[in-house]
Amino acid sequence: MRAVDVISKKRDRKELSPSEIEWFVAQAAKGLIEPYQVTAWLMSVYLNGMTTAETSALTRAMRDSGRALRFSLPSIPVDKHSTGGVGDKVSISLAPLVAACGAFNPMIAGRGLGHTGGTLDKLEAIPGFNVHLPLDAFTKLVGEIGCAIIGQTAEICPADKQFYSLRDVTGTVESLPLIVSSILSKKCAEGIGALVMDVKAGSGAFMKSDTDAIALATALVRTGQSMGLRVLAFVTDMNQPLGRTVGNALETAEAIDFLKGESESRYAELTYLLAAHMLVLSGVCTNHAEAHEAAEKAVRDGRALEKCRVMIEKQGGDPRVVDDSSVMAKASRVEPYLAKSDGFIGAMDTMRIGIAAMVLGAGREKASDVIDPAAGFVMRKAPGDPVRMGEPILDIHCNRIEKMETAARVLDEAITIAETPGPIPALVRKVIASE
Amino acid sequence: MRAVDVISKKRDRKELSPSEIEWFVAQAAKGLIEPYQVTAWLMSVYLNGMTTAETSALTRAMRDSGRALRFSLPSIPVDKHSTGGVGDKVSISLAPLVAACGAFNPMIAGRGLGHTGGTLDKLEAIPGFNVHLPLDAFTKLVGEIGCAIIGQTAEICPADKQFYSLRDVTGTVESLPLIVSSILSKKCAEGIGALVMDVKAGSGAFMKSDTDAIALATALVRTGQSMGLRVLAFVTDMNQPLGRTVGNALETAEAIDFLKGESESRYAELTYLLAAHMLVLSGVCTNHAEAHEAAEKAVRDGRALEKCRVMIEKQGGDPRVVDDSSVMAKASRVEPYLAKSDGFIGAMDTMRIGIAAMVLGAGREKASDVIDPAAGFVMRKAPGDPVRMGEPILDIHCNRIEKMETAARVLDEAITIAETPGPIPALVRKVIASE
Numbered sequence: 001m002r003a004v005d006v007i008s009k010k011r012d013r014k015e016l017s018p019s020e021i022e023w024f025v026a027q028a029a030k031g032l033i034e035p036y037q038v039t040a041w042l043m044s045v046y047l048n049g050m051t052t053a054e055t056s057a058l059t060r061a062m063r064d065s066g067r068a069l070r071f072s073l074p075s076i077p078v079d080k081h082s083t084g085g086v087g088d089k090v091s092i093s094l095a096p097l098v099a100a101c102g103a104f105n106p107m108i109a110g111r112g113l114g115h116t117g118g119t120l121d122k123l124e125a126i127p128g129f130n131v132h133l134p135l136d137a138f139t140k141l142v143g144e145i146g147c148a149i150i151g152q153t154a155e156i157c158p159a160d161k162q163f164y165s166l167r168d169v170t171g172t173v174e175s176l177p178l179i180v181s182s183i184l185s186k187k188c189a190e191g192i193g194a195l196v197m198d199v200k201a202g203s204g205a206f207m208k209s210d211t212d213a214i215a216l217a218t219a220l221v222r223t224g225q226s227m228g229l230r231v232l233a234f235v236t237d238m239n240q241p242l243g244r245t246v247g248n249a250l251e252t253a254e255a256i257d258f259l260k261g262e263s264e265s266r267y268a269e270l271t272y273l274l275a276a277h278m279l280v281l282s283g284v285c286t287n288h289a290e291a292h293e294a295a296e297k298a299v300r301d302g303r304a305l306e307k308c309r310v311m312i313e314k315q316g317g318d319p320r321v322v323d324d325s326s327v328m329a330k331a332s333r334v335e336p337y338l339a340k341s342d343g344f345i346g347a348m349d350t351m352r353i354g355i356a357a358m359v360l361g362a363g364r365e366k367a368s369d370v371i372d373p374a375a376g377f378v379m380r381k382a383p384g385d386p387v388r389m390g391e392p393i394l395d396i397h398c399n400r401i402e403k404m405e406t407a408a409r410v411l412d413e414a415i416t417i418a419e420t421p422g423p424i425p426a427l428v429r430k431v432i433a434s435e
Numbered sequence: 436m437r438a439v440d441v442i443s444k445k446r447d448r449k450e451l452s453p454s455e456i457e458w459f460v461a462q463a464a465k466g467l468i469e470p471y472q473v474t475a476w477l478m479s480v481y482l483n484g485m486t487t488a489e490t491s492a493l494t495r496a497m498r499d500s501g502r503a504l505r506f507s508l509p510s511i512p513v514d515k516h517s518t519g520g521v522g523d524k525v526s527i528s529l530a531p532l533v534a535a536c537g538a539f540n541p542m543i544a545g546r547g548l549g550h551t552g553g554t555l556d557k558l559e560a561i562p563g564f565n566v567h568l569p570l571d572a573f574t575k576l577v578g579e580i581g582c583a584i585i586g587q588t589a590e591i592c593p594a595d596k597q598f599y600s601l602r603d604v605t606g607t608v609e610s611l612p613l614i615v616s617s618i619l620s621k622k623c624a625e626g627i628g629a630l631v632m633d634v635k636a637g638s639g640a641f642m643k644s645d646t647d648a649i650a651l652a653t654a655l656v657r658t659g660q661s662m663g664l665r666v667l668a669f670v671t672d673m674n675q676p677l678g679r680t681v682g683n684a685l686e687t688a689e690a691i692d693f694l695k696g697e698s699e700s701r702y703a704e705l706t707y708l709l710a711a712h713m714l715v716l717s718g719v720c721t722n723h724a725e726a727h728e729a730a731e732k733a734v735r736d737g738r739a740l741e742k743c744r745v746m747i748e749k750q751g752g753d754p755r756v757v758d759d760s761s762v763m764a765k766a767s768r769v770e771p772y773l774a775k776s777d778g779f780i781g782a783m784d785t786m787r788i789g790i791a792a793m794v795l796g797a798g799r800e801k802a803s804d805v806i807d808p809a810a811g812f813v814m815r816k817a818p819g820d821p822v823r824m825g826e827p828i829l830d831i832h833c834n835r836i837e838k839m840e841t842a843a844r845v846l847d848e849a850i851t852i853a854e855t856p857g858p859i860p861a862l863v864r865k866v867i868a869s870e
Contacts, residue, residue: 008606011481036470040605043478046446170475171443 003027003037010044018057025061029159035166042163042172050177055219056226058177062185065159069106069139069191076193076230077104077142078282080274081183083197083216084116086204086354087241087379090271091119091149092255096308097275099146100298101291103282106142106190107149108156112363112371115204115354117251120151121363125249125328125373129317139191145310156189180219184227194230194281196274197221201429202239204350210235210429217432225434230281235430236270240348240383243267247362247376247397253325259305266427272296273428329374332399336392337377337411344421345381345393352414353377356407360398372399384421438462438472445479453492460496464594470601477598477607485612490654491661493612497620500594504541504574504626511628511665512539512577513717515709516618518632518651519551521639521789522676522814525706526554526584527690531743532710534581535733536726538717541577541625542584543591547798547806550639550789552686555586556798560684560763560808564752574626580745591624615654619662629665629716631709632656636864637674639785645670645864652867660869665716670865671705675783675818678702682797682811682832688760694740701862707731708863764809767834771827772812772846779856780816780828787849788812791842795833807834819859822852 006024009016016024024041027033050058071077078098082088095105109131112118120131131151133141141148154161160182167173187195197220200206201213217233224231243265245254258268276291285291298304305322313319321327357363361372378395381387393415398404441459445451451459459476462468485493506512513533517523530540544566547553555566566586568576576583589596595617602608622630632655635641636648652668659666678700680689693703711726720726733739740757748754756762792798796807813830816822828850833839 004604004606007478011478011606034470034604036474036601037605039471040474040478040607043442043446043475044482044606047479047482166471169439169469170472171439171446171479172475 003033007037007041007044010041010048013048015051016054016057018053021054021057022061025058025065025159029065029162038163039166039170039172042167042170042178045177046172046175052222052226055177055180055223058181059184059188059223059227062157062159062163062181063188066157066189067135067155068189069135071104071106071139071143071191073104073143075103075284076282077106077191078194078196078278079105079107079187079190079192080196080198080278081187083199083206085200085238085242086115086117086350086357087243087246087251087267088117089122089243089245089251089255090198090267090274092122092252093258093271093308094275095147095149096259096311097271097295097298097304098278100303100307101275101279101284101294103146103279103284104142105147105278106138106192107147108152108186108190109149110152113367114365115351115358115363117246117248117363119149121371122248122252123149123317125252126312126317126321127327129312130315133315141314145307145314147307147311148315149311152186157185160185176216176219179216180223183220184224188227188229192229194278195224196277196281197231197233198270198274199233199235200238201235202237202350202425203348204241204354205238214430214432217430221432221434231434232277232281233432234273234428235432237425237427237429239350239425241350241353241379242270244379245376246353246357246379248371248373249325249328250376250378250397252321252328256305256308256322256325259299259308261299269427331374331397333401335396335398335404337394337396337408339387339389339391339393339417341389341417343387343417343419345383345385345387346416346418346422348383349414352410356410356414359403359407359410360396361400361403374399384424386421387417438468442472442476442479445476445483448483450486451489451492453488456489456492457496460493460500460594464500464597473598474601474605474607477602477605477613480612481607481610487657487661490612490615490658493616494619494623494658494662497592497594497598497616498623501592501624502570502590503624504570506539506541506574506578506626508539508578510538510719511717512541512626513629513631513713514540514542514622514625514627515631515633515713516622518634518641520635520673520677521550521552521785521792522678522681522686522702523552524557524678524680524686524690525633525702525709527557527687528693528706528743529710529713530582530584531694531746532706532730532733532739533713535738535742536710536714536719536729538581538714538719539577540582540713541573541627542582543587543621543625544584545587548802549800550786550793550798552681552683552789552798554584556806557683557687558584558752560687561747561752561756562762564747565750568750576749580742580749582742582746583750584746587621592620595620611651611654614651615658618655619659623662623664627664629713630659631712631716632666632668633705633709634668634670635673636670637672637785637860638783639676639789640673649865649867652865656867656869666869667712667716668867669708669863670867672860672862672864674785674860676785676788676814677705679814680811681788681792681814683806683808684760684763684765685811685813685832687756687763691740691743691757691760694734694743696734704862766809766832768836770831770833770839772829772831772843774822774824774826774828774852776824776852778822778852778854780818780820780822781851781853781857783818784849787845791845791849794838794842794845795831796835796838809834819856821856
């Protein structure tokens with residue numbers, strides 16, 4: 001086989017065979033295909049697309065470029081993947097919740113970049129929490145307590161990292177098959193057999209339109225299914241921050257509050273929904289109603305909170321955080337952000353809210369930026385809520401006082417006040433099941 | 436400007452501005468854009484094409500990546516470009532012919548690869564002929580005698596060489612804008628103001644179909660025109676070798692014979708046609724009839740032959756070749772290739788004839804192969820000619836006796852004998868003038 005022939009075949013819109021894709025990825029991962037051949041191929045994939053069979057072969061090849069975990073457990077290991085948004089702290093409550101119900105959730109999570117937060121950054125707001133467990137310790141912990149959350153390691157899908165760094169500088173990031181294979185190869189390497197996906201759509205998501213989000217969700221489900229996973233995808237609303245906090249320590253505290261029974265927000269609604277489906281797909285529960293009830297019960301009787309405490313402790317974090325969020329960093333200054341007129345909270349440019357939080361230090365503009373775990377917002381109003389001039393819409397938590405002004409200006413652009421209440425998009429926009 | 440933005444714009448089928456293209460090529464030539472970004476861009480150009488304005492900017496940028504010659508002469512410097520075929524020795528007779536008529540033809544020519552021959556290889560069949568004149572000596576010689584023929588130098592269009600080596604391994608060779616800019620950038624670097632192009636179509640050409648050849652010729656003319664050149668393109672037949680010889684010394688001898696007045700072949704017809712148009716485009720003659728007559732007269736009265744002798748001498752070659760072709764290498768063995776049945780010479784797979792010659796050593800399978808200048812064929816029959824079983828169709832000139840058998844087998848596949856004479860495609864299939 002020659003790289004140029006594989007490139008030319010994709011260039012000519014022909015379907016690549018699994019063995020051609022596997023060979024290309026394996027050779028590239030070993031450095032036996034030049035980066036300038038990889039990028040020509042990536043561009044031809046970007047422009048000509050891939051079939052589900054091709055995307056599936058690509059996912060498998062990327063998974064097999066590194067170490068893939070294997071579990072031997074009484075139920076199917078299950079995970080959740082979210083495409084990322086603002087205020088999305090679901091993973092932190094979800095993993096202990098499903099583990100408390102008897103499921104096994106090995107979760108390899110990511111960091112925040114740009115307007116989006118990352119689960120790892122949120123967990124690191126807990127003093128001592130170690131997201132760098134070796135894979136063997138991670139596997140052991142999942143078997144022992146049912147869940148663990150760590151970061152990407154160099155052993156998992158090295159080809160994905162290599163391809164991503166090339167995609168980033170060649171305009172080939174936004175390609176459905178490349179996005180799908182990147183997501184699923186890493187998830188498959190976790191050793192899971194079931195996966196619930198949360199594809200965000202809206203102003204704070206990577207996919208702004210429902211159409212794009214549905215296309216991604218559909219491709220994820222099709223490919224996941226053809227990889228032998230039990231899969232389900234939800235397209236959910238990201239036109240407002242999820243829950244009442246944005247920022248790392250604030251969100252971790254909110255996640256813990258959920259496990260204590262706080263259940264009024266869309267965040268709680270989504271966590272229960274995803275948890276229930278994970279319990280069904282993993283085979284722990286037989287139907288959705290039973291699963292939902294199991295999840296609620298685990299919260300009610302404190303087992304989910306206790307599981308969270310154990311997970312934190314086992315990963316080196318200060319378990320007192322479960323009882324007292326003040327063990328996490330606190331902002332030196334908290335200032336209300338006030339409504340400039342009477343009316344109703346209108347549509348939010350949620351990406352801008354994420355960017356305002358990033359400006360304060362809650363996120364990163366570039367990968368090397370240092371996070372301030374205390375920075376962020378506590379939302380006091382949501383879209384549709386009535387508001388009076390001078391009334392706080394949110395509280396700004398901030399240590400970098402000199403950034404306050406800039407963040408407030410970004411918020412001015414992000415939040416509108418309308419004379420009449422506008423429509424509020426439903427939380428769940430679409431469910432995509434496997435065929 | 437960022438490389439990724441230029442790539443993404445072309446990926447999105449938007450027209451790049453001249454400054455974007457110039458910047459990209461200049462940075463790439465300096466090594467400031469990574470090869471893996473160049474190839475992603477090349478693939479997006481391959482798949483999304485380029486407008487004439489873009490191709491023109493690309494041509495200019497590639498020309499300006501190196502040294503561009505400048506002449507100050509009484510008429511417009513003029514050249515001819517052929518896309519290559521089998522038996523095409525036109526350049527060798529054409530340059531001295533137009534120079535003898537008063538035109539100035541600085542010609543940077545190429546080598547043969549695969550089934551095609553190259554002008555440089557043919558000239559090097561002349562003992563001592565030096566195709567490696569420094570550019571200053573080349574420029575001076577053109578001014579002095581009106582013509583000179585040398586090979587590509589590292590100073591001319593380095594970006595083209597760089598891009599080509601990347602295209603070769605990424606499936607991006609056969610792209611009209613990339614082919615056009617590669618051809619024209621090198622021609623423009625010669626310092627010419629007028630260019631006649633001979634785009635071959637048929638079984639021995641890169642473009643097999645008239646449609647493809649016309650598309651290339653049209654793109655060459657449009658782009659050449661937008662570069663400020665006086666241009667004209669002919670689509671000519673390459674369904675049989677051009678003239679009666681294939682192979683380096685044999686073709687050079689035939690080119691000299693033409694200058695001595697041999698005028699029966701399609702090769703002579705094409706040479707006069709191209710010469711006449713070069714004389715008109717360069718401003719040496721005012722119309723085609725006058726130009727054609729001028730060219731015929733230069734052959735009749737021996738001035739063209741004399742010009743050839745001077746060019747050979749000035750370039751270090753043995754000028755006696757003009758009177759005696761036996762100063763060039765001769766094959767140790769000459770064997771007729773015989774007709775296997777009675778009938779008429781049918782369609783020729785001319786590429787296969789070129790490959791048969793390559794097998795004997797007249798061409799290269801790979802760039803590093805060593806040429807045998809004596810090897811080749813002298814055609815005794817052309818398509819449409821009646822032939823009797825056992826009668827010679829051509830003579831095989833060969834030193835590598837062990838290859839004779841293979842070459843003959845390739846010829847068996849290349850040459851057919853039909854019961855009735857088939858149609859003979861006209862030499863000139865289409866003329867494409869500037870608008």
